[in-house]
Amino acid sequence: MAFPHRPDAPELPDFSMLKRLARDQLIYLLEQLPGKKDLFIEADLMSPLDRIANVSILKVRSLSLRSCPSFLFEQLCFLVRPRIKNMRYIASLVNADKVAGRTRKYKVIFSPQKFYACEMVLEEEGIYGDVSCDEWAFSLLPLDVDLLSMELPEFFRDYFLEGDQRWINTVAQALHLLSTLYGPFPNCYGIGRCAKMAYELWRKLEEEEDGETKGRRPEIGHIFLLDRDVDFVTALCSQVVYEGLVDDTFRIKCGSVDFGPEVTSSDKSLKVLLNAEDKVFHEIRNEHFSNVFGFLSQKARNLQAQYDRRRGMDIKQMKNFVSQELKGLKQEHRLLSLHIGACESIMKKKTKQDFQELIKTEHALLEGFSIRESTSYIEEHIDRFGSPRFFLPVLRLLCLLSITENGLIPKDYRSLKTQYLQSYGPEHLLTFSNLRRAGLLTEQGPGDTLTAVESKVSKLVTDKAAGKITDAFSSLAKRSNFRAISKKLNLIPRVDGEYDLKVPRDMAYVFSGAYVPLSCRIIEQVLERRSWQGLDEVVRLLNCGDFAFTDMTKEDKASSESLRLILVVFLGGCTFSEISALRFLGREKGYRFIFLTTAVTNSARLMEAMSEVKA
């Protein structure tokens, strides 16, 4: 299956250079401290590090930061994210050494950059003179041929909740690195406050280091920056594309996933790298889940046939087969059985939790139908699944309800919150305060109680008319305006009969044909127009009036090939569904998309970032 790319689709740039750069820099930094040393690696950096270098290359004894430190050598090197709590931890180690009268060399390597606040803490703790600091500018990890991740999940909370802008500079630096390596980007678009800031900072960097990128032929023709808060809805939906579903179910971490015993059908779990190199996965990653099983069984039959060819072979052919094909077949066999196992496991889990019911509710929310029923469905969920491990999925539904409806009506807002606190504990009072600040879960003000009326209307008048009324109503309110945007951008496809998920017509297939991801639709529209022209209304509805920009260079040095390569930058994370949708769009239009995200996210991660949980 797996739709092939159009023959004229451009080649992707080779991003493995980024890995080499990062690895060489790290080795260089470590060699600055000659001799044997203990290397402490922060847990968050372990997986990214694993992707670019195996620890044996580093020729050091490495320990994870949180494990109880057992010292061997006279030199200690810390590889950490620039976080204050890490500084305090290091300070406690160093001070303990001081008390014990041990002298040792300490070096702290910050990745991707050092922050002044961290040095401040070291100074306050009185160890600034004892440690030397360095920066490991490892900000771009190629997770796949078309996916670069900054592996900064905290970006989302720091910026969108706390208003902390320190990572924006890191993004600008990363963009600068890309443009120095792969040529300038002739066409730039963006939407969102953060996107604009990052873009401007990056331009400043380019101006300061003038000349380096000048005159280079651009490899990537367009860059599109997008803030996560422009489209929370898409990120909150349950994912039904295979890769997204695997992420939702097993959590893909840094491009690999731990399949437990229930998947591997053995007694141990297995870490599997999920990327384009996995032939089986590559063909199903972007598929709607309903197709995956059929595809896998077809594949299994083919594989069997391949094996069966052995029967008619003479010795020479057999020798050939064993030496050349057998290894590949066995590999494929292994992968196939893994993915089949994963599928089974997903199916088991999803039926248990009334997955169909859930999806139905989500679709109802997206389309704006039967809001009352959905609300009671959510309420029932809260009542039924009182145990703390369910707090995330329910919270997600609450947010989805709030955003699609421009906030909850006050009565619901209160009762749902009360119910929620009763089920999941009082500390979520803070979670609600966070969600309110981020605009994810709000209460309708006195001015916009209209949705109550609206939902009644929508029950009476079906489809088209309701849409129009909704539109008129929500344009009055200054909130998420999802309904109006959805109408303007035609996010809910009109379905005549069954939506054929095997042969998708549009990007809506990633949500079973019920909804075109807003973020992807915006990108599609802007690329089509090569500007924001004609989208003024949408931009206004997104409350991004001042933050949508286009910047195109006049000189046309870009080849037509590069003009079909598009770098999409998600500030605050993107989901696998969005990636799949844009990959689909690329195949349809002959583009290739490259994704740069601060981290790969999904609804659970978003909600976690906003939650206050007892430590």
Added chain:
Amino acid sequence: MDCYTANWNPLGDSAFYRKYELYSMDWDLKEELRDCLVAAAPYGGPVALLRNPWRKEKAASVRPVLDIYSASGMPLASLLWKSGPVVSLGWSAEEELLCVQEDGAVLVYGLHGDFRRHFSMGNEVLQNRVLDARIFHTEFGSGVAILTGAHRFTLSANVGDLKLRRMPEVPGLQSAPSCWTVLCQDRVAHILLAVGPDLYLLDHAACSAVTPPGLAPGVSSFLQMAVSFTYRHLALFTDTGYIWMGTASLKEKLCEFNCNIRAAPKQMVWCSRPRSKERAVVVAWERRLMVVGDAPESIQFVLDEDSYLVPELDGVRIFSRSTHEFLHEVPAASEEIFKIASMGPGTGVFSKESQKADEYLREIQELGQLTQAVQQCIEAAGHEHQPDMQKSLLRAASFGKCFLDRFPPDSFVRMCQDLRVLNAVRDYHIGIPLTYSQYPCQLTIQVLLDRLVLRRLYPLAIQICEYLRLPEVQGVSRILAHWACYKVQQKDVSDEDVARAINQKLGDTPGVSYSDIAARAYGCGRTELAIKLLEYEPRSGEQVPLLLKMKRSKLALSKAIESGDTDLVFTVLLHLKNELNRGDFFMTLRNQPMALSLYRQFCKHQELETLKDLYNQDDNHQELGSFHIRASYAAEERIEGRVAALQTAADAFYKAKNEFAAKATEDQMRLLRLQRRLEDELGGQFLDLSLHDTVTTLILGGHNKRAEQLARDFRIPDKRLWWLKLTALADLEDWEELEKFSKSKKSPIGYLPFVEICIKQHNKYEAKKYASRVGPEQKVKALLLVGDVAQAADVAIEHRNEAELSLVLSHCTGATDGATADKIQRARAQAQKK
């Protein structure tokens, strides 16, 4: 051509020396040079004269005067000398004037007589006074060597990075050496001194006696010594009128000469050029100048006036009250062309104007030497001082070039460019008489530009940059920046005018740093001007450090925020924190949301108390409430403390008019207390459970009464209670209690959940009990769950519901359901008929 070589003087067989006038001096000196302390900088640098230096306290009314002139005698500065008596003057490589005073203090002045700084040569020098001093140049910069009254030497190899070195004592030295000089070998400065017939070499460890090889006998004293410009050669003049010339390492003798003059010369300097084989020494007495080298005869000139010699890289400058001349060895290229009866190929090209030109040319071409000829002409042009002669030679080269197929044009073009620059700076008004060997062969264009800037010749410098098409960053913008730095020092012009003038000239030329200029303005005490200039700085990050320095912290904060660099913002914040009192600091933060959130983030991890104060200051009761909630489970452990924290939180929420949060917090307080009581009375773990879990735990523990009480107290809705009980009882597999419960009253959640939960616990028997009680809408689903397909089919048919029918049909697997399936199909067909 005859007249051209008229001033050529042969020295031996191989070399010619010529002397030509650079300028007639403009300086109108009243004194004789011999009455002044004189210092002239190399590379056509300025001349400093200190008049009346030796009149001491006796005539205090007549103060010495320090004058600085360009090499053409244009006055650059003049000032009354008000400090102590000066022993020696000298120019540093950066064209700063070093004045060594008798007390060992060295005063540093700029080209325009502006005082820069001073430093001392140490206490020992202060006590013993300075007898003599030399300023010398090495690759590290300019050094000062001092001979003290105690006949000891003190030396600093680089005045920019002052490290004094006291040289070891010379054993048995009673009087001052007859002459001495600084040698620089292997990057170390040594001192060579002559005492009577002996020579001593001082390095920083030891003093060693040395003897020049091949020195003629009968020397009883050395009167003068000279080191070449590059420290490679040394010349010694003895009291017998004998001159020894050799390498500075004193390992090799080059030649010797006896001039038969026993009087001590006034000056002796080397006159050679890089890569020249010939080496000569120029010796000057009162009225006589002699060029001696490896030849039996010397060249002699008569000096009409008191003159002063300045050694250069490729010759000697000689200036007096009226003229400024240059004496040098005729370069090889010129010699080849112009020497009488020269056979060099260049000659042929140059004589093209004569009738035989054509003939000559052909001859050269046949010899295959035309390329060389053209090159010679180009090179010779470079060494000419007169533009007319340069032109003739270049024209000759250009003519010869026409007959060559592939002569690379760049050497010609480059020479034209270099000569234009050279002629421009040699101009009388500029007065920098550089030769081609000095620029561009030795000095770079950057150095030349720096020197022009130092003389405030900005327009010429810019013209040169533009003419040579230098990149803006290296050329024009650098000069403009210097100009601006000079401009801000003009105190008589108003801030507005200066700022405007600077901005008009500089615009947004790349590479110009407005913040540097502003820093200069601030250095001159013009803070307002500095702020105005900073406004033009496009990179806000660059503005911040200076603003902080100028104590404009608030402005610095907004600039830092503009820059988007959070580290910069943080730096300013800490600055502000120390500078302002807490209240003002918080007020400043309040107006800067970006800085506020940054600081909050920091406080959250590092200074929790400050965070609370911040919220208090802002009357941000909502956040304050949240703060205390967090404290209630993160910071406090005892139950009383936790309740107290919650109480504070609730109060804050009331103030924030957030009734909901306040009520929820109060509920939590009640719950906490209750959980505590439950733990006391029933044992087990209750604290920190949610309300839902608390009730569940009670039911699981069999405390139904208390559970119901709790539900009433906290007004748990019926639906939740039913779900809760249902789940708990099923978990307990207490089917009896469940049945009782189901019959206690009509279920608010219907009976399908009962069926579902029984099936989940694999109890089909119990499930069936409830299936019958499920409402009609969900009946089919319930029946299917308990596996009663047949009855489900009946109900569905009865309901005439298409969806239900398909649902049942999809469950009709297995052989037993065949009949049912048929039944449904029939019912469907019937329905369709109707």
